[in-house]
Amino acid sequence: MHVPLVDLQAHHQPIRDELFAACERLIERGQFILGPGVEQFEAGFASFIGSRNCVGLNNGTSALHLALRACGIGPGDEVITTPHTWISTSWAIAYVGATPVFVDIDPVTWTLDALLAAGAITPRTKALLPVHLYGQAADLTRLEELARDHDLVLIEDAAQAHGARHDDRRVGSIGRVGCFSFTPDKNLGAFGEGGAIVTDDNDIAAHVRRLRDHAQTSPHQHVEIGYNMRMEGLQGAVLSTKLPYLDRWNDQRRRHARRYNEQLRDVPGLVLPQATDPDAHVWNMYVVLVESMDREAFRKRLADRGISTAVHYPTPVPFQPVFAHLGYRRGDLPIAEHVMHHCVSLPMFPELTDEQILAVTDAIHACLMPAKRRVFA
Ligand SMILES: *Cc1c(COP(=O)(O)O)cnc(C)c1O
Secondary structure, eight states, X not given: OOBOSOOHHHHHGGGHHHHHHHHHHXXXXXXXXXXXXXXXXXXXXXXXXXXXXXXXXXXXXXXXXXXXXXXXXXXXXXXXXXXXXXXXXXXXXXXXXXXXXXXXXXXXXXXBOHHXXXXXXXXXXXXXXXXXGGGOOOOHHHHHHHXXXXXXXXXXXXXXXXXXXXXXXXXXXXXXXXXXXXXXXXSSOOSSOOEEEEESOHHHHHHHHHXXXXXXXXXXXXXSOOOBOBOBHHHHHXXXXXGGGHHHHHHHHHHHHHHHHHHHTTOXXXXXXXXXXXXTOOOSOEEEEEOSSOHHHXXXXXXXXXXXOBOSOSSOGGGSGGGGGGOOOTTSSHHHHHHHHHEEEEOOOXXXXXXXXXXXXXXXXXXXXXXXXXXXX
């Protein structure tokens, strides 16, 4: 059996007709950059997240970049963030001329360790930038407290966590600004690139709205350096069409995660992902640690049985050559280094079938179970 990491054909098939109708309306309206489709999505997504404003952008990297700019983060400022993430989180800090300060991750959730973050605060620290990794909220209770006590801006990288909750609030609505990406492999995906910020702060929303459109205060008036980071009409139309299904898709992901957990519970040398609140996690990825076997050998064995896997992510961001000047050394971030050395992402998407899950877990049993204890589901 072939089990892909993500199956976009299966994902879109049930709503094909609605998606085509939305594209048809777009063609008839002829408004391909911003326009009513994007406005409808912004209103819908703001209300879904529980934020006063949403501003649609061209991708998630831009969302992080403009969030930091609109919060006034710049040269000389330090931003505390996680080493275990996609590079975009740190790009945004570098783009505004600030310095990323990396602290290790929590050994259970693999998100920014709030106690270590507290210890890294200096007089130059201006912001905290946690990532809700793989669909699970970072420790927002402590991070919110830290931000309040030290007068720091809390910005959430929620690019992997559309609809995830922290207590009874959706992530993205908790910090000053929440940043989202809508690449096709995220929980809510566009037909290409897309991003957005959400915020309760009307001034920040207005500033991001201006920055995304060449910083025009009125047509052909540019008061500061702006960008072309507008969301396309097509992406607004597609995202509006898909948004009503997001909670249902997230429920399906949670069901698949539970099934993986049951099937993989007793596999020696395999560390399963921990959900601090199982109802709040939205499982953009299901990531295990393979500690008892070489990672690439493990992935090859699964690939031989038709199972696709990936590694998110292999290298702590501060060890990337581009950040070598920051001076981080092997051993500085032991938990992140361990997780990034052993992590493997298993197939995860809402339409995953029970047969596909069992094909994955059987393949893992065949790899890692001692022969006499092997269990066939
Ligand atoms: C996907 C992602 C981004 C950036 O999104 P793009 O739309 O690809 O620019 C940022 N941060 C994290 C954690 C992501 O997973």
